[in-house]
Amino acid sequence: MSTVLLLAGMAGITYALRVCFWFGAGEGLPAWFKRTLHYVPVAVLTAIIVPAVLLKDGAFDLDIHNARLAGALATGFIVWRFKHLLAGIGGGLLVFVLWRWLSPLLMS
Amino acid sequence: MHSHGAWVTALKRSSPFLLSAFLSGIVFGALAENAGLSVGNSLLMSAWVYSGAAQFVGLQLLITHADLAVVLLTTLLLSLRFFIYSMSLVDEVKAVPISYRALLAFGLIDQVFFLAKDRYKEPVSARAKHVFFLACVLIFYFNWLAGTALGIYVGDRMASHVAHLGFDFIATASFIAMLGPYLKQRRFLLVSLAALILYLPCQNLPYNLGLIVACLGAVTLVKLSGFSRERAVSGASA
Numbered sequence: 389m390s391t392v393l394l395l396a397g398m399a400g401i402t403y404a405l406r407v408c409f410w411f412g413a414g415e416g417l418p419a420w421f422k423r424t425l426h427y428v429p430v431a432v433l434t435a436i437i438v439p440a441v442l443l444k445d446g447a448f449d450l451d452i453h454n455a456r457l458a459g460a461l462a463t464g465f466i467v468w469r470f471k472h473l474l475a476g477i478g479g480g481l482l483v484f485v486l487w488r489w490l491s492p493l494l495m496s
Numbered sequence: 497m498h499s500h501g502a503w504v505t506a507l508k509r510s511s512p513f514l515l516s517a518f519l520s521g522i523v524f525g526a527l528a529e530n531a532g533l534s535v536g537n538s539l540l541m542s543a544w545v546y547s548g549a550a551q552f553v554g555l556q557l558l559i560t561h562a563d564l565a566v567v568l569l570t571t572l573l574l575s576l577r578f579f580i581y582s583m584s585l586v587d588e589v590k591a592v593p594i595s596y597r598a599l600l601a602f603g604l605i606d607q608v609f610f611l612a613k614d615r616y617k618e619p620v621s622a623r624a625k626h627v628f629f630l631a632c633v634l635i636f637y638f639n640w641l642a643g644t645a646l647g648i649y650v651g652d653r654m655a656s657h658v659a660h661l662g663f664d665f666i667a668t669a670s671f672i673a674m675l676g677p678y679l680k681q682r683r684f685l686l687v688s689l690a691a692l693i694l695y696l697p698c699q700n701l702p703y704n705l706g707l708i709v710a711c712l713g714a715v716t717l718v719k720l721s722g723f724s725r726e727r728a729v730s731g732a733s734a
Contacts, residue, residue, distance in 0.1 A: 399544035407601035434691035473512040480669040
């Protein structure tokens with residue numbers, strides 16, 4: 389029972405943060421501020437990707453054995469060149485898996 | 497465009513991101529099962545909290561019997577990005593009826609936010625955009641529940657495979673695929689570089705706060721530099 393209450397509390401908080409701006413609070417925001425909000429997706433995506441791809445133990449991981457970076461570059465290239473998201477994700481995954489498997493064998 | 501078309505578009509655009517979200521649901525379900533959370537409570541957590549980060553961390557806190565206040569505060573900090581997302585979409589949903597808005601807000605997760613924000617920039621009818629948003633909300637919500645259910649069912653055997661085969665990389669790749677198209681515009685590239693540089697010193701902040709700080713900092717920096725440029729231009733013309 390207490391677990392259910394705890395879950396309800398967590399749910400209440402996540403929902404409140406999602407919804408509060410849509411119930412009146414957003415009306416008073418100045419126009420220049422709202423235009424600034426178009427930058428948000430790019431900033432958040434970058435902050436999600438950087439630690440997943442470039443960092444290891446708090447430092448840059450620009451090593452030849454960084455399979456995450458190799459896969460990320462493959463995804464970026466395919467999406468940029470062919471504009472196909474699914475191919476980019478699949479190709480990146482393939483490069484990531486192969487790189488992780490082969491780079492210790494070939495370049496040790 | 498009819499609402500039918502909006503659903504098809506929503507399905508098409510969300511498809512590249514559904515697999516990674518589904519796998520993440522599997523991992524959550526498996527961990528919850530493994531941690532001894534009952535099937536009902538595990539499903540309830542996915543159905544109610546509906547946030548990867550808050551659920552994974554919340555599960556750890558539940559297992560260790562952390563204080564209620566700690567659990568709730570952690571949830572608050574981990575959910576700050578939803579706050580930024582809803583702020584970012586204020587203008588777009590202004591015309592949506594309030595009950596419908598309440599439903600859309602519930603489904604505001606990373607992928608849905610990026611997809612909806614993108615769609616609202618396109619030249620289709622307002623209605624088609626709102627239906628698209630709703631469709632994304634429902635698709636990702638049931639995808640997450642189905643993933644959780646499968647995770648509970650197959651248990652941690654499956655979860656360890658997901659990590660071992662590198663499927664966790666799929667989520668990263670899907671975010672890269674979303675970011676890529678933005679970077680062709682110089683101002684977005686600047687935002688991205690600013691976020692990267694700002695993230696480095698904040699990476700060890702607890703509760704993912706580094707993400708929030710880097711995001712707000714990058715947006716503010718680029719906005720301020722834009723202000724000074726606008727002023728310089730208007731000064732030159734005067």
